[in-house]
Amino acid sequence: MRRLFVTAVFLAAMPVCAAAQDSTAVVLQRARDLYEQIELERALPLYRGVLSPSWRFDVTQGQRVEANLYLGAALELLGQRDSAVTHFRAALERDPFADLDPARFTPTQLEAFQAARQSVFAIGVRPVTATRLDPRTGKMTFAIATTHGAAVRCEIRLANQESGFPIFVGDIQAGLREIEWDGLLPSGQLAPTARYAFVLLARSGIGARGGNTRVTDSTAAYFDVRQEYAALEDTLPDLGAADLLPEQYRGSTAAGDLWKGLGIAAGALFLANVASNEELGSPKEMAAVVGVVGVTVGIASFATRRGHNRPENIAANERRRAERSTANAEVRRRNAERLAQTVLLISPAAGRSN
Amino acid sequence: MRAARALCCTVPIFLLIAEARPLHSQSPWTVSGRLAWVEERVNAGFGLERFSGAGLGLEIHRRLGSRFTVGVRGQSATLTPDASGDLDRRVGEAEASATLAIKPWWGFYGSVTRRTIANDAGAQSWTLARIGAEIRPAFTGERFRAIGRLGVIPVSSVSGLSPSSLAFDGAVGLDYERDRYVLGLVYGLERFAFTSNIGTRRDEQLSTLTFRGGIKFPRRRA
Numbered sequence: 001m002r003r004l005f006v007t008a009v010f011l012a013a014m015p016v017c018a019a020a021q022d023s024t025a026v027v028l029q030r031a032r033d034l035y036e037q038i039e040l041e042r043a044l045p046l047y048r049g050v051l052s053p054s055w056r057f058d059v060t061q062g063q064r065v066e067a068n069l070y071l072g073a074a075l076e077l078l079g080q081r082d083s084a085v086t087h088f089r090a091a092l093e094r095d096p097f098a099d100l101d102p103a104r105f106t107p108t109q110l111e112a113f114q115a116a117r118q119s120v121f122a123i124g125v126r127p128v129t130a131t132r133l134d135p136r137t138g139k140m141t142f143a144i145a146t147t148h149g150a151a152v153r154c155e156i157r158l159a160n161q162e163s164g165f166p167i168f169v170g171d172i173q174a175g176l177r178e179i180e181w182d183g184l185l186p187s188g189q190l191a192p193t194a195r196y197a198f199v200l201l202a203r204s205g206i207g208a209r210g211g212n213t214r215v216t217d218s219t220a221a222y223f224d225v226r227q228e229y230a231a232l233e234d235t236l237p238d239l240g241a242a243d244l245l246p247e248q249y250r251g252s253t254a255a256g257d258l259w260k261g262l263g264i265a266a267g268a269l270f271l272a273n274v275a276s277n278e279e280l281g282s283p284k285e286m287a288a289v290v291g292v293v294g295v296t297v298g299i300a301s302f303a304t305r306r307g308h309n310r311p312e313n314i315a316a317n318e319r320r321r322a323e324r325s326t327a328n329a330e331v332r333r334r335n336a337e338r339l340a341q342t343v344l345l346i347s348p349a350a351g352r353s354n
Numbered sequence: 355m356r357a358a359r360a361l362c363c364t365v366p367i368f369l370l371i372a373e374a375r376p377l378h379s380q381s382p383w384t385v386s387g388r389l390a391w392v393e394e395r396v397n398a399g400f401g402l403e404r405f406s407g408a409g410l411g412l413e414i415h416r417r418l419g420s421r422f423t424v425g426v427r428g429q430s431a432t433l434t435p436d437a438s439g440d441l442d443r444r445v446g447e448a449e450a451s452a453t454l455a456i457k458p459w460w461g462f463y464g465s466v467t468r469r470t471i472a473n474d475a476g477a478q479s480w481t482l483a484r485i486g487a488e489i490r491p492a493f494t495g496e497r498f499r500a501i502g503r504l505g506v507i508p509v510s511s512v513s514g515l516s517p518s519s520l521a522f523d524g525a526v527g528l529d530y531e532r533d534r535y536v537l538g539l540v541y542g543l544e545r546f547a548f549t550s551n552i553g554t555r556r557d558e559q560l561s562t563l564t565f566r567g568g569i570k571f572p573r574r575r576a
Contacts, residue, residue, distance in 0.1 A: 289563060290528070
């Protein structure tokens with residue numbers, strides 16, 4: 001009974017194993033092994049099967065490019081150059097970075113590949129890799145490729161804008177080329193935090209002479225820039241009314257002085273007339289002198305203070321404003337120092353390329 | 355006697371309250387000269403006698419902390435009688451005083467005064483202790499201050515007389531302070547009612563109009 005159960009499980013698993021063995025990667029590996037063993041006639045159907053519209057499994061872009069390259073290489077070895085060039089072209093159209101390793105392919109295959117490059121115009125930009133860019137010491141690179149010589153213009157644009165600023169304009173040869181960017185805008189300022197696109201615009205150096213139907217092309221790679229810096233300090237808030245001393249005397253304050261002067265006179269009269277011994281009498285002149293002086297000071301203070309400026313308070317307020325300005329200048333200086341240490345965090349972003 | 359005991363109890367409490375406050379490390383001294391016009395009125399049962407004259411004095415104050423001020427004062431004056439038959443009087447006095455500011459504009463004061471009034475015929479010694487309340491509201495700008503004082507003199511011991519049944523003092527005036535300089539003008543009044551050894555009533559009243567000019571040192575730190 002137990003042996004029967006194990007057999008049933010084995011038989012049930014067999015189709016899954018077979019399906020896995022027939023997946024694209026496995027077939028491509030088997031085809032590559034046959035190619036390496038010069039079993040070209042057996043490798044060709046496998047590559048063609050992968051490229052066939054009726055292929056049952058998913059095929060990635062890279063797998064399709066690989067199939068075309070090896071198919072073209074095999075066909076070249078079999079003397080079918082036109083077919084070989086056609087498959088090389090198909091590979092290049094899908095991936096302008098595609099190339100044949102001179103150490104592994106024959107000169108005739110390389111010639112056919114070069115012929116395919118001349119007959120198609122395609123450009124590409126590698127996706128941006130995440131990096132930490134210190135604009136003072138480093139640069140980031142964009143890898144671009146064209147199938148043959150071309151006049152190119154590389155721009156950095158904000159992702160939602162149609163124009164940007166160029167970081168490279170000129171002619172380049174076929175193949176891979178690296179374009180550097182230091183993270184600065186044309187104004188010399190750091191690129192602010194935003195989503196950007198590296199846009200490659202190219203015109204074929206051969207043009208229609210080589211039989212190319214397409215002589216211009218463009219593509220883009222999107223990336224996010226985020227500025228990273230130490231936390232900034234807030235500047236001191238503006239001085240409010242509660243923080244400042246009154247700069248003018250209020251009417252009630254001046255009136256208070258008048259009352260104080262009158263109070264001195266009243267006090268003098270009280271001492272001279274009420275507190276003193278009636279029988280002995282008192283020197284009214286003394287009280288009068290003090291009373292007159294008190295009233296005079298009260299009136300003078302009232303007249304000179306009411307509605308007038310308070311220089312000591314104005315000076316004190318000026319000092320407070322100056323202290324605040326000095327403190328804020330220090331805060332701004334420290335913030336500027338921190339901003340000067342800013343680094344850019346670059347990360348790839350999704351986006352539509354032309 | 356009872357009043358003297360009350361004063362002996364009150365003054366230490368007064369000083370303790372003052373010392374409970376934190377003291378500043380540097381308290382300014384004030385040295386002032388005094389020019390006073392002094393008038394003494396006496397009625398010892400023989401009618402009003404009036405003496406008046408100018409006096410000079412010197413006082414030194416020291417502020418202890420933000421609230422407490424102590425000082426000493428010496429003053430002398432020569433008083434001439436209004437009536438031609440009386441003798442000139444010489445008044446000399448020394449005083450130790452203390453002031454406790456409860457708020458910047460009011461507080462308490464107390465002092466002990468030793469006074470001698472003499473003429474060519476003899477001398478009379480006075481010992482006074484007084485306590486009272488003082489207001490010192492500042493005018494705008496804090497340079498002028500009004501002064502008002504009213505207090506009692508619970509200890510008034512005068513040779514040849516029994517203690518005064520009624521004794522109080524009061525003063526009113528104005529202080530002006532700018533930078534290190536202090537000016538003041540004060541009208542003061544002391545009123546006493548004694549009973550002599552022979553049982554007759556003796557009223558005395560001392561009025562002064564004092565002009566004070568002083569300087570503070572050392573210079574206060576900003």
